[in-house]
């Protein structure tokens with residue numbers, strides 16, 4: 562019998578992988594809590610919760626129980642003609658925890674489609690009101706996904722080369738900080754006078770794929786206010802930041818001016834199954850109501866509001882609100898702070914940053930995002946039983962909320978060891 566590694570190579574094409582030069586993928590046969598298990602019974606602490614999805618721990622028993630029940634009850638139904646309680650209940654529970662102005666819930670399959678839906682909603686909002694607006698504003702170096710609309714809005718363009726000629730119209734502004742805020746606002750205002758701006762899409766407070774770049778709520782608030790004044794639909798991409806990671810339920814909770822549209826995925830379904838949601842205000846929804854069918858939102862996915870996925874999301878929201886998980890979020894946040902105080906002046910570190918359970922440090926070395934050095938650092942972590950995926954020279958931790966203090970300490974120790982050996 563060939564090994565899993567050998568069989569993998571025969572037919573599989575992995576994402577974000579140059580198969581000619583990149584090392585083989587590691588087979589994982591089991592996962593529980595914060596741990597991943599390989600074929601040889603080695604364990605790895607999942608320091609990034611499998612791209613910030615499995616926040617309540619892998620194969621969480623509570624979610625398993627709920628999902629098993631749902632699987633025996635109702636598996637799938639066409640959401641274009643039918644409805645079901647898991648979706649209804651999920652809409653009720655989500656609206657309770659979303660920013661106050663959110664009223665309507667629209668389902669899709671992943672973070673990219675959630676943003677695709679948000680962008681389409683914004684464009685059609687203006688269209689339905691008889692206005693032609695054709696430009697989206699986004700932050701430089703943002704990431705919103707890999708489908709066309711989401712990819713166009715994404716500013717991390719190094720790998721978008723083949724597609725750039727086909728992008729939708731997007732204008733970019735820098736993320737704000739104390740030094741550039743005035744010029745960012747000027748750029749935005751210029752853009753508004755020279756273009757028909759339909760929407761502004763942004764990752765609130767933390768740009769995940771952009772090496773966990775962080776910026777302050779008060780500056781974002783200024784930008785959002787200008788958008789509001791100009792009827793520009795604001796779309797908060799909370800695919801990464803949503804569901805507790807920033808210390809509040811949504812990053813938008815730190816910002817006074819609330820978005821018109823919010824996209825969610827990743828931790829929404831706790832690593833069990835793919836699903837995404839785009840929420841919006843009553844005002845957006847109302848612009849689609851008309852006696853003609855033409856003003857309706859004609860966007861659907863076969864698995865929209867899949868009942869099993871909805872039941873997972875419901876269980877995940879229950880867990881998020883539990884005292885245990887809330888305490889864990891505070892524990893991890895404090896623990897990162899302590900670690901940061903010890904480590905931030907290390908000569909091999911350029912800078913560090915933290916928002917909630919998200920912690921990132923930039924190594925003081927030159928390297929490519931997907932270069933050789935990056936793979937060596939990845940190997941160092943894996944050899945020590947810690948699964949962290951450096952983003953170029955940035956090492957970040959975004960652990961499942963259920964990570965034990967001992968496991969978290971091991972993640973820190975492995976980072977310190979890397980620094981000593983750089």
Ligand SMILES: *Cc1c(COP(=O)(O)O)cnc(C)c1O
Pocket residue numbers: 671672673674676704705706707764769770798799800801802826827
């Ligand atoms: C992951 C991510 C996406 C894309 O989600 P997919 O499920 O991978 O399509 C979009 N926006 C942000 C902020 C993300 O972190």
